Amino acid sequence: MTPTVEIRSAPHVKAPRSVEQIMRNVVYSLLPVCAFFILQYGISAAALLIVVTGACLLTERFFLATGTQAGRLADWSATITGILLALSLPPGFPLWMGFVAGAVAIALGKAIFGGIGFNVFNPALVGRAFVQAAFPTAIATYTPSFLPGRFSEFVPSSLAMPLMMPADVSVWLHERQLDALAGATPLAKWKFEGVLANAVDLLTSLSGHMAVGPAPLLILLCGAYLAARRFLDWRIPASILGSATALALVLYSINPEHYPNPLFMLFSGGLIIGAIYMATDMVSSPVTPRGMVLYGVLIGVLTVVIRYYSGLPEGVMYAILIGNASMPLIERISQPTPFGKGVFNRQKRPASFTLDPDFIAPEITRAPTRTSRFSRKKDGADA
Numbered sequence: 384m385t386p387t388v389e390i391r392s393a394p395h396v397k398a399p400r401s402v403e404q405i406m407r408n409v410v411y412s413l414l415p416v417c418a419f420f421i422l423q424y425g426i427s428a429a430a431l432l433i434v435v436t437g438a439c440l441l442t443e444r445f446f447l448a449t450g451t452q453a454g455r456l457a458d459w460s461a462t463i464t465g466i467l468l469a470l471s472l473p474p475g476f477p478l479w480m481g482f483v484a485g486a487v488a489i490a491l492g493k494a495i496f497g498g499i500g501f502n503v504f505n506p507a508l509v510g511r512a513f514v515q516a517a518f519p520t521a522i523a524t525y526t527p528s529f530l531p532g533r534f535s536e537f538v539p540s541s542l543a544m545p546l547m548m549p550a551d552v553s554v555w556l557h558e559r560q561l562d563a564l565a566g567a568t569p570l571a572k573w574k575f576e577g578v579l580a581n582a583v584d585l586l587t588s589l590s591g592h593m594a595v596g597p598a599p600l601l602i603l604l605c606g607a608y609l610a611a612r613r614f615l616d617w618r619i620p621a622s623i624l625g626s627a628t629a630l631a632l633v634l635y636s637i638n639p640e641h642y643p644n645p646l647f648m649l650f651s652g653g654l655i656i657g658a659i660y661m662a663t664d665m666v667s668s669p670v671t672p673r674g675m676v677l678y679g680v681l682i683g684v685l686t687v688v689i690r691y692y693s694g695l696p697e698g699v700m701y702a703i704l705i706g707n708a709s710m711p712l713i714e715r716i717s718q719p720t721p722f723g724k725g726v727f728n729r730q731k732r733p734a735s736f737t738l739d740p741d742f743i744a745p746e747i748t749r750a751p752t753r754t755s756r757f758s759r760k761k762d763g764a765d766a
Contacts, residue, residue, distance in 0.1 A: 402499070405614050405665075406459035408700040412605040413466050413660070416591040416597045423588065423597070424526070425533025426764075427541045434478045436465030436483025447487070452498030460499050464488050467507040467660055470597060471653060471700075472514075473525045475538030475552060480518050484510040504707045505664045508700050524552050525568055525594035527561060561592065568594045569651045572695040573643055582646035599655035606659035615663055618672060622679025623658040623686075624649065630687045642691065655684060657699040663745035674710075674717035681713075682706040 398409060399476075421429045443461035446452045447507040454460065468488050472481060488510025493502045515522050526538050540549035584590035588598035609615035633643040662682055669678050682702045689698025 385394060400614075402460075403417040403458050406463060407693075408612060408614050409609065410459055410466070412608050413463070413470075416470065416602060416605060416656075417466060419588075419601055420474070420597050422468060423528040423595075425530070425712065426536075427526075427533070427538040429472060430478060430537070430541060431476060431481050435469040435472070435481045435485040437488050438482040439465035439468070442486045442489035442494070445483075445605060446494040446498070450680070452494040453501070454499035456500060456539075460493075461489060464493070464506045464510075467656075468510045470656065471507065471511050473522060473594075474680060475524065475526045475540045475549075477518075477521055477543040477549045478541055479539060479543065480514055480521055483517075484514040487513045500666055502666050503554045504704055505667050508661060508704055511700055512704065521549055524549075526556070527550055527594055528533055528588070528594040529591035530559070539562060548626055569647075570690065573651075574696040575623050579643055580651065582650055585647065585650035595651075596653060596656065599650045602655045602659055609659075615659070617677060617730065618675040619663050619668060619679045620658040622676045623662060623683040624654070626680040626683030627654060627687050628683075630684055634687075634691070648687065648690070652690075652697045653699045657686075657703055658682075661699075662703050662706065664707075669714045669717065670720075671714060671717045674713045677713050677717060678706050678710065714722065728752070 417432055420432070421560075439461045440456060443452075443456060447455060465485055465488075468484055469481065472484065488506045491513065492504055492509030493507030495501070496502045511522075521540070524540060538552065539555050540552050543549035567576075569585060572578040572580065580593065581590075584593065585595065586598070586600050588595045588601075606615060606620060610617050628645045628649055631642070631648040634642040635644055658679075662679070669675050681706075682699075685702035685705055686698045689695060689701055695701075
């Protein structure tokens with residue numbers, strides 16, 4: 384019996400990992416981060432995580448049922464979007480606004496492009512950008528961490544009715560004998576008040592009465608787990624954090640009285656979680672090694688520039704979205720260049736030089752001229 388030969392297209396060797404397995408491990412790595420976030424802010428943070436993630440899952444289910452996007456709920460992608468979006472919002476963010484953020488993240492950040500694998504931008508950041516434009520006051524209102532009674536009562540702004548303005552958190556903080564400035568983020572304090580937080584406190588996020596997110600140290604450990612399991616390429620976060628630190632160090636060395644130290648710039652805000660979890664989205668980030676480095680350097684530099692020279696205290700979100708938009712160009716210029724082709728697939732100009740007849744071997748000069756096998760048309764012949 385003649386054996387059957389199967390001819391298939393690449394890849395011929397496939398890794399045993401599936402999309403579901405990768406996404407599920409990302410969710411597992413985020414569980415300690417979520418637990419610490421709830422430890423910091425209590426039931427308000429827990430409710431925000433549940434509502435935002437639930438909104439993402441419901442919106443994903445709707446678009447899957449209508450057949451307007453690819454994928455399925457079991458691929459865990461909507462769960463990751465909801466968790467990352469909730470972690471990027473203030474813990475006292477009104478829950479109805481969080482639901483809107485989750486729905487927009489899936490609808491405009493994912494479903495409109497065709498579902499999983501087709502999105503141009505990170506869906507979680509699309510949702511956050513929308514609510515930052517729609518609800519600028521609410522998204523800039525933070526509460527201090529580790530407040531007493533955080534597990535027995537909500538932050539008043541969390542329970543605002545739909546389409547209604549949330550309660551004034553500053554009054555609630557004043558009743559607890561806390562300065563309203565205690566609810567400002569470390570970046571906002573430095574940007575608008577000139578108050579510089581301690582870098583060690585920012586690294587662990589264990590210091591009370593600070594409006595900070597999950598501990599950067601914990602996020603780095605969770606990212607190291609993903610990198611060790613090869614679910615995360617280290618080049619993107621390393622280039623983001625390295626370029627941001629390098630630029631902050633240069634500016635700090637030029638004028639240390641005006642610019643903060645690089646450790647403050649590294650551990651404050653959402654730079655760590657953005658570099659580990661958001662910029663590394665497999666769909667909206669480059670796949671070539673050189674492209675990953677260029678992509679990371681662009682995001683790191685833009686983050687520092689926006690923080691220092693714009694009217695906003697934070698710039699990670701916009702830096703990553705700009706990096707997502709630049710990804711096709713980055714991949715194009717970072718592709719391995721075939722021989723004879725330029726960066727933009729233009730044919731290189733061939734090198735030319737004058738050949739000295741004295742260097743031509745006699746055997747070549749005495750060789751008969753090769754005639755063409757095709758006869759040329761005579762002059763005046765019809766075409």
